[in-house]
Amino acid sequence: MTWRDDAGPAASGRTESVVPRSVPRRHPTIAEVARVAGVHASTVSRALRGESGIAADTVGRVRRVADELGYRPDPAAVGLRTRRSGLIGVLVPRLTDVVLATIYEGLDAAAAEAGFQTFVANTGDDPETRRRRLATLRDRRVDGVVLGDARLTDDDLLAGLAADGLPYVLVSRRSRGHLSVTTDDLRGGRLVAEHLLALGHERVGVVAGRTYSSTGVERTRGFRERYAEAGLPVPEELVLPSRYDVSGGREVADALLAVRPRPTALFAVNDFTAIGVMGAVRSAGLRIGDDVAVVGYNDVPLAAELPIPLTTIASPMTEMGRVGMARLLDRAAGRTVRSVRLRPRLMARESSGPGRPAGSPGAD
Amino acid sequence: MTWRDDAGPAASGRTESVVPRSVPRRHPTIAEVARVAGVHASTVSRALRGESGIAADTVGRVRRVADELGYRPDPAAVGLRTRRSGLIGVLVPRLTDVVLATIYEGLDAAAAEAGFQTFVANTGDDPETRRRRLATLRDRRVDGVVLGDARLTDDDLLAGLAADGLPYVLVSRRSRGHLSVTTDDLRGGRLVAEHLLALGHERVGVVAGRTYSSTGVERTRGFRERYAEAGLPVPEELVLPSRYDVSGGREVADALLAVRPRPTALFAVNDFTAIGVMGAVRSAGLRIGDDVAVVGYNDVPLAAELPIPLTTIASPMTEMGRVGMARLLDRAAGRTVRSVRLRPRLMARESSGPGRPAGSPGAD
């Protein structure tokens, strides 16, 4: 079944960069399969695609010939005829962000299982770049689009997408009136609040993320709501927007720690931001977990392994990708689908309190 | 000049958003452009592609009509005709690894500038998965492939790739006899050794990475060579292979710190591994930078922002991607190209010594 007539792996790469290339490695076409199998090309097509109306032995013979020849349909030809590309476009703020990269893994895995392939592009959260990248995806005639960089309100890119018929779904961030798969960020924020309340923190600050992303906004809102319910509303000056990277957390935390009376706990809506917060706390000569509790969000793999393990909210990122892709494909198939909010879980670790054992406290 | 008897763009989209889906958003074809411009489709094609032999005013008219109509060539049709997909496949161990994600950003940016689009897939460093993913890329008729997960020796996937004519290039990791763009890992290892020697460390250990990846192997080799030259060969028991993640570093460092006499410095061939090492050092009750110096490799953004900033080797990851893509496209165009090794730079920070100011010590 394996062919090794040619060069063979023993050809020891001596002439590394001498001759450019040569053997153009032709792919067999459906016509060749038809000829060898002694049937018409249309029959090969139907047999391979498992349509009814073809004799069982014919199907068998065609299939055998096809993979003896190593036949693989040319996606360009298929796409031209069927008007379907088998491609799903994915737009993310940045793939170097582990959270998005993980979601993308889930998206891609689910797409692959359904016979689709994905196409990522970074947008850097920049409107103009988004527009250009989306145009590129359209040019490629993608069958659907996944957006990981939706804006909470007034996202006209989404409006445009909804206007023409390209199926799409949002992941990670929500936006009013659009199909999305996210974690329940409101609930996640509340979980953090309850955790800190239980530990007795009465004066707390929030490194709140970007004002245009639902993740930051809703995590912050859930958190503040819960504190307000406990009769300890979080004052405005202790809630500051931030970037989603380490240095963003560092800068904002420096500011929050300068407020008097100083907060005894800081909630950062993103783990990397939280790492920046930890840096700020240490630089201020304070002890993480003792003097100032720090809580993050997402439970990236790094969080549990830090010198001082980070208390954070586990959000099922890979699953979010898988579910998001499933929803998109459902929608593209014309089925009616609804937005999903996945359940977040608290991972209590040392950064929020004295010597608690690593791992989740239980719950579901 | 142009006749516009038909529908015309002025038909004012009144019934815009009444029905949710429906409007399948037809793309105009080259034939429609031709009709509106009053020329033949072949003329449109030539005009748009800037071929010679078309009158300047015709070119102008066609161009104008084309973008009034929003014409974009159908990639499936183009691909079918030209046998070129405009797609470059990229295989990486894992996209959630910031190093690879950053290299990918460079690859993608350079590809986009050259009019190509990229296609990533994770292989998890698993031979069978690699083979399957590569087959998928072949099925898509990619014009070239970038491999980020090459094995140092006996990589039969590469042998097969070389045998048939698909252009390819390796990034990040090298493999004998294949075109690659990497950093000079031998030199990087030496830089670390020189740094630690200058600080007076005589007994050092190495968290060496995977034995099948050139990165780990060569960084380790360069390091050991330099120490051997200084008359202080690193003993075998202080050099252990590892995974490239945080917990891998943690486990191996636990073992190294148990060796007696205990090493005073540990070199991890990857920043995340180094973070795991830092965790192990702290857990052993030792002070990072004072009792045990820790050095990583890659200078990921996180490194400089850690509570104790990490001394590491800056490897130009984005540039590696850009250069890699450029080399691949050169090769695909039939030009002869040679492998490249980019220059690494030491970033001395606090993790390797007492209170040194953050940033590079200078050099080029």
Place this chain on the structure above:
DNA sequence: AGACATTAAGCAAACGATTGCGATGAACAC
């Protein structure tokens, strides 16, 4: 003024698959 370049644009055949429809033959009922 006629032969001949030269330039500009059209014609039509690919590329490789899918698919509506028609043709063929066998099985079957009467």
Place this chain on the structure above:
DNA sequence: GTGTTCATCGCAATCGTTTGCTTAATGTCT
């Protein structure tokens, strides 16, 4: 033995571009 019904499979059009070859029109040279 004729007519009808299935089950199989072939025919040919089609998707939207690109490109070798022709044709038509214009200019140039002797």
